[in-house]
Amino acid sequence: MPALSGMLYCADCGAKLYQVRGKGWSHDKEYFVCASYRKQKGKCTSHQIKNIQVEEILLREIRKVTAFAKDHEDKFVDLVLKKKTIELNQVLRSQKKELDDSKDRIATLDSIVQNLYEDNLEGKISDQRFEKMAKAYDEEELSLQKRIAELEETITKLQEEELNVESFLKLVRKYTDIKELDPEIIRTFVDKIYVEQSEKVLGTNLKKQTIWIYWNLIGKIDI
Structure with missing residues (x-):
């Protein structure tokens, strides 16, 4: 099963993002698109995002959240408890x-x-x-x-409901230094990902796109 299969959701309509792969495509061409948009144009916007973009963000954020949790356990627990x-x-x-x-x-x-x-x-x-x-x-x-x-x-x-911060910290302690992603690491730490529609940055030809990561056991958290 592909690493991100079934984990990405549209931030607007809530539908899953559909994996698009073409025959002979290299990994950098693969992307996800909103299932509602794909089934019926106009029902939602595309929310298109490449696999490699999600993977790059995930690796960075997993490394960031695990590093913070390891180095500042008390602060991390306090942060999660306050948010919850x-x-x-x-x-x-x-x-x-x-x-x-x-x-x-x-x-x-x-x-x-x-x-x-x-x-x-x-x-x-x-x-x-x-x-x-x-x-x-x-x-x-x-x-x-x-x-x-x-x-x-x-x-x-x-x-x-019991807060599961300690359970999350146990996962963090298990993975000492994450250099690259694999399906096990992604599914260990990530529950689901919501993807917003990309939008143009005012006055430029650039686009920005936001994704929201919901972690297993602790939900969405900003470090």
């Missing part, structure tokens, strides 16, 4: 708000259905109308209850 805490708090805030909103909506629905029931008893709305409206509200409430269960499970997992 910020991310966790952001997700928890969002999830808890949706959870509270869903519970409030259920309380509102219960009140609406109770009023409908009373209106039906008093003859203000027909039995047929009552049944139709009550059914719709019941379905919405069931959907909300299901979502609440999902949110509560997600929040519990996030709060209990």
Whole structure:
């Protein structure tokens, strides 16, 4: 299996990047392109990037992150922990708000259905109308209850999740001096890579392109 196969994703649409190889091509000609763009022009932009460009960046970044982790373990752990805490708090805030909103909506629905029931008893709305409206509200409430269960499970997992910094450091200690890449090293350290569309540098004929590396065990980290 090629070293980067299945690891690159489009930063815009989230689709995997498709490996393009021609018969007789040398490695420096091989490139990746967004699968959505390849299947349907206009659905996304190409996000085209050469294999060797990704490999050069990966080697540099793997060497940088492992060197920093080796030489400054305490700082590295502190950096990852702070980043994870910020991310966790952001997700928890969002999830808890949706959870509270869903519970409030259920309380509102219960009140609406109770009023409908009373209106039906008093003859203000027909039995047929009552049944139709009550059914719709019941379905919405069931959907909300299901979502609440999902949110509560997600929040519990996030709060209990152990940070894997020490596990990452064990990998770092295993590889003392990385001179070149191979599939084992890439898959040991890298979870996935998101590739942005290239864009022209203002006032030049040059282009720049950003990729985001998500490391195994610790996610995206800036050294």
